[in-house]
Structure formats: structure tokens, C-alpha cells
Amino acid sequence: MEEEDIHLLITRFLLKQTSTEENAVLADWITASSKNEQTFEAIKVCWLPDNDVDNKHAILELSKLNAIIDEQERHSSKSKPRLFHTWALAALLLLVGSITTTLFVFQKSPIASAAYLQQVSKAGEIKTFKLNDGTKITLGPGSSLKYPALFDEQQRDVELIGEAYFEVSKNAHKPFRVRTRELDVKVLGTHFNVNASKNGHSTAVSLFEGKVNVNVFDDHNEEYHLKPGQQLTLDHSSQQIYQHALDSLDVLGWMTKTLIFSNEKLSDAAKKIEKMYGVKLVFDNVSTGEARIHARFTDQSLDDVLQTICLTGDLQYTNNGNKIYISNKT
Secondary structure, eight states, rough: OOOHHHHHHHHHHHOOOOOOHHHHHHHHHHHOOHHHHHHHHHHHHHHSSOOTSSSHHHHHHHHHHHHHHHHHHHHHHOOOOTTTHHHHHHHHHHHHHHHHHHEEEOOOOOGGOOOEEEEEOOOOOOOEOOOOOOEEEETTTTTTEEEEOOOOOOOEEEEEEEEEEHHHHHOSSSEEEEEOOSSEEEESSSSEEEHHHTTSSSEEEEEEEEEEEEEEEETEEEEEEEOOOOOEEEETTTOEEEEOOOOOOTGGGGGGGEEEEEEHHHHHHHHHHHHHTTTTEEOOOOOOTTOEEEEESSSSHHHHHHHHHHHHHHHEEEEEEEEEEEEEEE
């Protein structure tokens, strides 16, 4: 993507004029390199100059945007105009006016704070990216994370569906909060894993470093405190909450493509296999899914996993595209 195009896309984003698809394109571009992230931050400085930001830097970025306008005007007068010239110039002129105002009155605009980005991973895919505060996130297969393009002054809130590992950048004055359907996880700076898969039997928060406070919505918003090496698990069927020591290999197995099954029903194990390999397992009857599995796999192919499971359970499987049919041997 050319420099002028990305400047215009960022401008439109800050003006809340982008579509969901354009937001996804911008998010991918920002996380592709540190240089891209710095470019986004530089333009953001112009849009929302903070009290502790050097205004000379904002003026420098403003001059860059003005240069783009001048270049657009020269090209449009000498050659056939591109389709985005009209709205691009209007958007940039509006941005310039907004920047000029903020440089003099030092007021914060609420526009960008209401704009959200989203990262989505497919089944079998893991994504790693950074937020604009420096927090590093590893998003598990079949998961999504929604977050503001700009965090506000009080806190840093994100919304998770699925599973993710967080390495939160420390900021004593701005807590980081992960919201799921069932609970809130609040931290200042720490490393932890949240598993809030839609089809799972439980939601779990596992702490590896620092401290976290967990609020469970259906438990009168009761707050639980975790220490490193502890896990809080909310059972969806019983609504019981358990706080216990965590098994790091089991918790973070998805990051190293490790599967651990300890006397687990095949129907439950199937959900982990589907998520990791991006397939769908279909059983010929209910009894097939009741088979118990004791196995551990580390970075093995799908065929290796299925062959081992079928050998231990006296089962057989056939592969039809991304659907795997499992049945009892006849």
C-alpha cells in the first residue's frame, strides 16, 4: 500500500468513515511492522495531541499531511483523477482544521476513542500482535479480540471471544481489563492466559506473572485475586468457581501445538482438535464420542493424532476435505 493511500486510510479511520473491512486492513497494516505502528501513532498525535506531547512533533506531522494534499492536487490537475481524490481531500482538509484547533486549545476529541479495531484468527491459526500501549497478545485459533484504536485516560479495555495469552505493558495509572461473556480480568501489568471459547464447558484465567483480579458476573460480581501459578475456572453447567494450581503445559499447549488428553471423552477432545487443526470431527453415533482417551501430542500432524486415537479406542476414521468421520470398527 502506497504511503499516501495509508495516510488517507488512517485519516478516514480517525474520522470514523471506514468500513469494517477497511478497519481490518488497517489493523493488519499497523501490526505488520514497528515502522507502520510508528506512522499510525505519529498521525494519531496530530489528531489527539496529549498534554505531555511535544507540539512541534504534531506540527511536523501536520506538514506531512499538507504535503500529501499538495501532491494530490498536482496529480489531479495533470492527470486523470483517481476516484478517491474528492473525498480524500475533503477528509484531509477536515483533519487539518481539527488539528489546527487542537494545537491551540489543547482539547481532546472523543472521535478516535470510539473507534474500534478487531483481530480475528481462523481455526488452526495463531496470531501475534501488539496494541498501541505496547501490550503483546497471542490470539488462539478460532478467536477474536476487539479493542479501541486509542485507549482512554482511565483504563485499557479489550473484549475477548476464544483464547489469548496477554503480556500486558505496565502502567500503574491505567489498568488493563479483558472482558469476556462471563467475567472481567483486571491487571496493571502481567502475563496471563484467558480461555473463553464459545463452545467450551468452562472459562479459565491462568496467571503466570504479576497479579490479576477476576470479577465473575453471575456471582454477584464477586472479585477473586490470583497469584502466579494459579488458575480460576468457572464451570458453565454448575456455575461453580474453582481456584487451583495451574498446569502450564496444559494451559499453553495451544501455543506450542500440544494436546494433552487425560481420561477425556473423545467428544470433548474433538473440540480441541477442531480448534487446533481447523477441521470438523463427525461421529457415527453417541457411543463413539463417549470413548475415553489418554494421550499427549506435541506438534504432530492431524493424521498422526487421529491414527493414535483410533488405535487406542478401537476406532476408524475417514477424511473428506475438512470433515473427519470417526466410527467404531466393524
